[in-house]
Amino acid sequence: MQVVSMTEARNNFKAIFDAVYNDNDEVIIHRKGKENVVVIPFSEYNSIKETNYLLSNKNNAKNLQESIKQLREGKVIQKELVE
Structure with a gap:
């Protein structure tokens, strides 16, 4: 910076x-x-705006926080992407 x-x-x-x-x-x-x-950068601005939008909804914010918690605890399932 x-x-x-x-x-x-x-x-x-x-x-x-x-x-x-x-x-x-x-x-x-x-x-x-x-x-x-x-x-x-404009891409960073867009990322910030998207994050703010996603976190502005209480239910969505709660689900995202729970997902982050599960990731940190290693409670994840990896899947292959299907084309």
């Missing part, structure tokens, strides 16, 4: 965006006296 000032971000806009895209990493833009912002 990289942290840059607003001035540095402005002066290196393309390089910062290329780094975010190519390295699949985040860049924090520090804004003096204001809240910082983060530049992330």
Whole structure:
């Protein structure tokens, strides 16, 4: 993760965006006296939005948490994918 000032971000806009895209990493833009912002790859943004959506439903969140618990306890069944 990289942290840059607003001035540095402005002066290196393309390089910062290329780094975010190519390295699949985040860049924090520090804004003096204001809240910082983060530049992330679009795929990461979509993943965050999907996770938030899935966890917004209490029943779905409960089922996902139970599945994670079962995975950590080794209570899993592996299956072959059928094409």
